[in-house]
Amino acid sequence: MTTEPARRIVLCADDYGISPGVNRGIRELIGRGRLNATSVMVVGAAIGRDEAAALLGVTAGDACAVGLHVTLTAPFHPLTIHFRPLRDGAFLPHPRLLLAGLTRRLDPEMIQAEVRAQIARFADLFGRPPDYLDGHQHAQLFPQVRDAVLAARKAAAPDAWVRQCGRTVSGLARLTPLKALLLDALSRRFRTLCDASGVAYNPGFAGAYDFTDGADFADLMPGFLAALPDRGLMMCHPGHVDEILVALDPLTTQREREWAFLGSDGFAQLLQSQGVALQAPARPPTKN
Secondary structure (H helix, E strand, O other): OOOOOOEEEEEEEEEEOOOHHHHHHHHHHHHOOOOOEEEEOOOOOOOOHHHHHHHHHHOOOOOOEEEEEEOOOOOOOOOOOOOOOOEOOEOOOHHHHHHHHHOOOOOHHHHHHHHHHHHHHHHHHHOOOOOEEEEHHHHHHOOOHHHHHHHHHHHHOOOOEEOOOOOOOOHHHHHOOHHHHHHHHHHHHHHHHHHHHOOOEOOOEEOOOOOOOOOOHHHHHHHHHHOOOOOOEEEEOOOOOOHHHHHHOOOOHHHHHHHHHHOOHHHHHHHHHOOEEEOOOOOOOOOO
16 A cells, blocks of 8 residues: 655756756756756756757656746846846846845846846747746845846746745754755745735745755755655755856755765655655645
8 A cells, every 4th residue: 555645845956057967967867756846047058959958858747847047146147238237247146136135226127127038038948938936046035136036927927936945944943054044034025025916935945055065965855854844845956067067156066966865765765754755746835
C-alpha cells in the first residue's frame, strides 16, 4: 500500500540562462524528476532559442513550471535602452538597488517597463507567458521594485503567480540566519500587496543560506524541508560550473554540490522520510 505524502512542495532551480553548464545541470535534474520548477534569466549569457527549446523538451506537460527570474541587478544589462540607474551600463549591484528603493530614489515606471520587456522576451522564447515571476537576488521584494513587478505582472502575465520569501518558522528559529530574517521582513509588505490585488503566492519559503564553501547543502536540506508547509517553495541553485558562470557569478562550487545531492539517492530518501513529494502541477494555492 502506497502512503500519500503529507506535503507537496515546489522545488525551484533558479538562474536558468546564466551559463550553459547551469542550464545543462538543471535540465538533467528535471529529466530525473528531482525539480518541478525553474526560473529563467532572459538577460542571462546563455539563453536563446536553442536553450529554451532544450528546456521545453524536458518540461513537457505540467509536471515542471517555468517562470521568469526577473533580473534587475549587476552584472547583467537591461533590455530597455532608457533604463536607469545604471553602473557602467549594467544594473546596480543588489545592495545599492535595495538602498535606492528604501530611500525612494527609483522610478517604478522605468522598472515596470523593464520587467514587461523581460516578460515579452520570455514569451518570445517559450511561446507563452511565464507560469510565475520571482527575482534574481530577491529583487522582486525590494521597495518600489515590488510595486513595479506586480504592475508588470498584471499587464503582461495576469495568470502568473509570484514568489514571496517569508518563512513559516517560529520561535528562536526565526532569528537566524540574517539573510532569511531580512527576506522575512521584505516579504511581509510584498504579501500584503499581493493579497490586496488577489495575486497568488507560495505560502512558505526555504532555501536561503550562506553560499560559502563551508556551507553543506546536504546537511541543510532536512531543516529546509521540515520548515515548509504544504505547497511551500524551496529555491535551489544546482548546475555545472563553466567559464561563463565563473565570469558572472561568485556562486560556483555550491552549485555542483547542490546538483550532486539533488540527484542522489539520499535526496530521494530524505523526501520519503519527511513525507514530502514534488507537487505537480507546480503552483501554489489559487487564493491566499
